[in-house]
Amino acid sequence: MKIILPSEKSIPVEPGVSVFQALKKEGVHLTSSCGGKGTCGKCKIIVKSGPVDTRSTTKLTKGEIKKGAVLACQSFPRGDIQIEIPKESELIVEGKIATGKSKDLQELLHSTGAKREPLTRRIVLQLPPPSLNDNISDLERLKREFVTKGLGCLRVPFRFLINLAGIVRKKDWEITLSTINAGDCCEITNISPGNRTSARYGIAIDIGTTTVVAYLIDLNDGTLVDIASTYNSQIQFGDDVITRIIYVEEHNALKSLHRTIIVDINDLISLLRKTHTINIDSIDSLVTAGNPTMTHIFLGLDPASIRQEPYIPTANSFPVSHAGELGIKTNPNTPVYTFPCVSSYVGGDIVSGVLASRLHKSQDLCLFMDVGTNGEIVLGNSEWLVTAACSAGPCFEGSGIRHGMRATEGAIEDVRINRKTLEPEIEIIGEGVKPLGICGSGMIDAVAEMFITGILDQKGKLQKSASDRIRDGDNGPEFVVYSGDNRDIVLTEPDIENIIRAKAAIYAGLSMLLKEMGYTFADVHRMFIAGGFGKFLDVEKAVILGMLPDIPKKKFTYLGNTSIIGAYLCTLSQNLREEAEEIAGKMTYIELSVSRSFMDEYVSGLFIPHTNIDAFPGVKKLLKK
């Protein structure tokens, strides 16, 4: 049996294997935020012809079903089928968007003053060929040349002897070594014949609970070449870190979860390599950042004791591992640097974020906030750093929202509601593309605007009388943000409830951490906002929503996904890897959720902007208008 794509590419499929799995096996990746359980509705395909067994789903509209749409993960061919893949279902790299980001990142790297020094270096050696008079062994010849060139001592792990004889002889005794610093010595991580210095790449990976983002970085000049991202397929085992740890324990499933994230990462690497025709030996290093649970599972370490008092991870600072030990499909000797974590609940993603924000170099008091599946907050300056966690949930990354999506091409990232016509005006990521869904910044805009224009009340209920864009959907009332030929994009009342819960958790976390340390919002000199909201975050709207405090707008800086930015920086600099270790060592974790006042503060935040409207004088003024 086979699946035929519009390109006439034919993909084999066995009975009992879903279209989703069959496509994935051949490197055609569909987007999915539920890991193939049929609950997210994102892996839609159109079956043009051929017999398919499809499980029914509430995730498709009647119109879609009429047009032949099915979920690829719930569809099992019974014979040859012809399919189409709608653009919104495809997993793609970001191309131009990445190029845009590259300049900013290179400037950021430059501004840190750090030396550009990737995890490994490449060294070309021209060995003198052996003769009867110079008949030392290949290994001794290599070490001798290394010392002669003034490169210091060279450590050669046994495995690099295996093909040494062939490699040194292949290109007339010219070889390229990749080496990593190991104490006072250089340790080999790869040997290739000839001069192999022109193409060398690093891959930085942000392993989020909900999304996984990979940066392909040119190590020769620091360019961000491209970005690929996907949902973390571990979602099939649970939405947050706690449910995943429980799943691991109850099903003895560490290997499954480990394998799942490795497969996601391999998919991203393969997509980037294919898009840019990159040889496997041109990938020199990997740098990953994730929260403690994601880091543990990624490394194959048991996360069980993270959840049990006294909450002890296996490690906070991790020895460099190799791709082969983890199952990552690059050269198995490629070193993998893992960002250090702080404690069982504050991880490498936050260390990476602080590194990217440069908060740890500030003389003044700063706040840093990273909104991912678990929201984390850091308060401090160049002297001290404290951190706390508040569970925001994954809605701003597009998960748990009907038409939610990551901030990639096709996402509505900006929504204004015309004050007169009450019609939404939208902006979409990418040039000349049709909207495919709505990302975090779009959600914040939409909800704030709907509130300001009276479409939504303080409690988050849609006011049917206020707009004829409100209609009854499968899950109750919904607001049509965009009406397209084929597909509308809506925000449902449950979507809005999710957004309000998330913003309440964030605001409660911010105010409680300040209180614990004896500060108020007024003391904050600068506030960094990180997360996968979108290209831009309209801070004003976030204040109206009650997610951010009502303080002068100029104090806010929106940084985007700082976990991946920090990973970018560490891919390129040894100094910054050292800074990351320092940040992790310096940060103190403060547990907020045990405090009763945290719950009170959270509940007060379940209104727009807040039960205590006096905390939001600007919004109050605006509402009066």
Next chain:
Amino acid sequence: MKIILPSEKSIPVEPGVSVFQALKKEGVHLTSSCGGKGTCGKCKIIVKSGPVDTRSTTKLTKGEIKKGAVLACQSFPRGDIQIEIPKESELIVEGKIATGKSKDLQELLHSTGAKREPLTRRIVLQLPPPSLNDNISDLERLKREFVTKGLGCLRVPFRFLINLAGIVRKKDWEITLSTINAGDCCEITNISPGNRTSARYGIAIDIGTTTVVAYLIDLNDGTLVDIASTYNSQIQFGDDVITRIIYVEEHNALKSLHRTIIVDINDLISLLRKTHTINIDSIDSLVTAGNPTMTHIFLGLDPASIRQEPYIPTANSFPVSHAGELGIKTNPNTPVYTFPCVSSYVGGDIVSGVLASRLHKSQDLCLFMDVGTNGEIVLGNSEWLVTAACSAGPCFEGSGIRHGMRATEGAIEDVRINRKTLEPEIEIIGEGVKPLGICGSGMIDAVAEMFITGILDQKGKLQKSASDRIRDGDNGPEFVVYSGDNRDIVLTEPDIENIIRAKAAIYAGLSMLLKEMGYTFADVHRMFIAGGFGKFLDVEKAVILGMLPDIPKKKFTYLGNTSIIGAYLCTLSQNLREEAEEIAGKMTYIELSVSRSFMDEYVSGLFIPHTNIDAFPGVKKLLKK
């Protein structure tokens, strides 16, 4: 289908699989010196009942065939069969013989003055259990305790994190580390829960071209616990190193040959472990010694350039590898120390031999000679060392000799021929056992005695008229050394030719190396003889044969298999491992075979004792009597 043993143990067998292979798979190892090609005739079994396809062989006598004997490697069951395994076909450990050797080895180790310090040490740590106030990670806790105990810095390779959380919690935070020195730090090679210091073993392995010997050593007290040995199954690919290198090149067969020696080693380790009920985690380290080709193939390194001018090995000094990298079935992290080699033709076995002989510590000129498949000679003292090779062939190890065998239980090791009756009187290794074959020392004795008593002439031809023990066999005349109820043990004329060629090569090598360096036999203060001849070597007989020079007998010391003795020493001492590296670095290789006079000298040695009888004044005198 199954094979049923006398013990009623039943062994499954698939169609097309030989009895030899089927038994091996289930851990019943038969002796074989041809690697299962059907040419050595050593893996004899008796089929009591059941259908077997058997290829015909010239290696069994008519009497044996009548009794149901077949070669296990040439027999393929067609249904259930019942078999018996004659004692001489079984691969066994040495038990008591080993116990006898142990005292000598421990005394030798003591006499070197070296500190007992195996490759790894075991350290028991009782970690303080974590609490909310002491909540550092497992890894940091481990490192902290290591430093607190004054043990210095601890390097933990990534792979040891994988099960760390489970291990530290299993026995109330008590753990046992195995560590190896790595620069200024200790590097972990194993972590186990609880106190695991009572049982710890090392395995020393001599990887010969023809035979493989393994010593099981108690690392707590230095006792040699047992010995196991087998033929090197690579013999199926060629008898000597050159033919094996050619085989590797022509058949792209490095992996096959590597796998073959690893399987042999695994068989020996499994035999030793089973006999002494040793847990896999109690094996702390492996130390191997072999010639450069055997070492390369053992490590999976391409030996091709060893054979091609300018004769360059991949390495002479080898980084420590791990059992898992090589496919050795112990804990995969068990470190494997490989003896350093000198050049493409002088290897770790000779370095190990010199170390065992202590020649490198002598003030006076000494000769060292190791007779294996390739004979090697070392001349020197504590100041300098030169070495040369002379191809002796494997006959003294029992290979290529009709009833030849290794010097293990049942081997005739001592032969005297009664001057009056001309009847041979024999001694056998082991108590109260029947002879199974003849080992090197027995061959030397027998040929020398046959020559002295006129049974053999100067050219090695049997004199039929001299003894009615000479009879016509399948390969021409043969001398019956032992006549048993079931089986005679004979030396055939081709056997004797082999022995004479071997002794001629050895003598030529010895005299040529002395000549090259400007010495004669008279300058030699002491001569060490190594090789697998037997428990004792009758030096007088070896002089009569013309293998050893006719110098005062007190100058000779027979040491046995020094390659394994050196490996024993290095299993137990870091000082001696360092000495081994020094010896290898210091030794200079001299190529003798290119010299024309070497060939002349060799041809002169094809007589007993030598064409130039005046070089053997003692033998001349004896013959006159």
